[in-house]
Amino acid sequence: MSVARQLLIVQTVALAVVVLVAGGLFAVEERRDADAATRLAVTDVAATTAQIPAVAADIVGPDPVGALQPVASAIRAATGVDFVVVMGLDEIRLTHPRPDRIGLPYTGHTEPARQGRTFTETYTGSLGPSIRAVAPVYEDTGALVGFVSVGVTRQKSWEQFRDSLPGLLGIVAIGLAVSTAGAVLVSRRLRTQTLGLSPDQLRRLYEQHDAVLRAIGDGLLVFGTSGGDGPRVDVINDEARRLLGLPADGPVSMGSLPETVRALAEDGDDARDEVHLTADRVLVVGRDAVRWEGRRIGTVVTLRDHTELRSVLGELDSVRGLAESLQAQAHESANRLHTIITMVELGRPDEAVAFATEELRLSQQLVDRVTATVADPALAALLIGKVDAAAERGVELTVTDDTALAAVPLRSRDLVTVVGNLVDNAIDAVSGTEDAWVEVTVRQERSTVVIEVADSGPGMDPDTLARSMTRGYSTKSDHHGLGLALVAQTITRRGGTLRTEPSLGSLVVAEIPFGGAP
Structure with missing residues (x-):
């Protein structure tokens, strides 16, 4: 029963x-x-x-x-x-x-x-x-x-006394009827809440539920509703606690969840593979509404950790950019070589030598200046590579003369993530416009690395920058729109700041202290 x-x-x-x-x-x-x-x-x-x-x-x-x-x-x-x-x-x-x-x-x-x-x-x-x-x-x-x-x-x-018994028995009957009716109502209420299951079924369901929660590889949260008090966390498994940095045991309040995850508990459409950022992770999120008898009673949210994957993809993008830059340079070098050979064949060797020397001088000056002033080889390679990548898209990228960064206790991955994404966003913003340009400055001020990326685009106001630093916001249609959010995540993890400043175009300034968390 x-x-x-x-x-x-x-x-x-x-x-x-x-x-x-x-x-x-x-x-x-x-x-x-x-x-x-x-x-x-x-x-x-x-x-x-x-x-x-x-x-x-x-x-x-x-x-x-x-x-x-x-x-x-x-x-x-x-x-x-x-x-x-x-x-x-x-x-x-x-x-x-x-x-x-x-x-x-x-x-x-x-x-x-x-x-x-x-x-x-x-x-x-x-x-x-x-x-x-x-x-x-x-x-x-x-x-x-x-x-x-x-x-x-x-x-x-x-x-x-016998003559008074009918009245007494009537009172007893009324009491019994009222109590029975109350028991029936309570039974119906309980039947609705337990879905008509028996104790053994409920016990097995709980055991299976607990086993599934512990065995599932993704993070899982179930948000319920509690009337005017708003949503609440009804279920959270161990993986979700790990991904969100929550205690291993005990109840979880809505206030302890990251803001981007709390927003998932609100009523909204079902979603698949949304990218959300917490303080130190990139999460791919799915959301489904839970309905019973035609009404919404909660929300199920799944979490998958893509932090390392996004980091690898970022590095892959950088490598791909360098490869494309090298390919463009090889193509351009072939064109220049054909030009020099033709000039020699035409009997103009002096002009051929001057043409080749000038091209090598300009390229070598940039390489020498960047490698001499930027101690991190990955960052130096990134800056040099982005110059050619920008040129391929019709954008003049300049690494300013005051760029200088000695060896600092920051991971190359973090520097590449911040500088690469800021430069990519700037190039994307001005690509296809007339007289497009981007300027990059990386310098050290006391115990802080200051990164400034300016471009000829319209720029972002503080509200737009704030939205771009949240999950999945993008002014672009492809996956690179996560760039500023990843930048913000890296800077926030190290206790830095990201802001915009008024200039002739757009200027984004990132400051990363040396003493931030790794």
């Missing part, structure tokens, strides 16, 4: 027992209250009868039976009691509901009444078990002349 059905049965049985026990206790209490009311009633009738002056006079009168029997019958009829027995000090009945019992000894106790006290007792007399009260009767002179016993049989008390 499902959890809901089991709970319904247990609740129904428990509530039935509780209601029936409560009803039984109420019945016992009702019977006790009825007996107490009967004792009070017979005491009042006995005491009132004993205080009637005629009763005391008739007890010692010439015809006590003839005088008192009508009075006792009238009192019994008026009050609803079962018997009113008047007796003398000898305890011989002078009145009785059954005339044949008159003149016989009274069956019961009178000792407390002889001492002047009205009392009650439960006693089995001539009419059966009864609740009775006995009161002393005094003359005007204060002399004790007899007793009055007034009682109600237990049979009549039971009949009165």
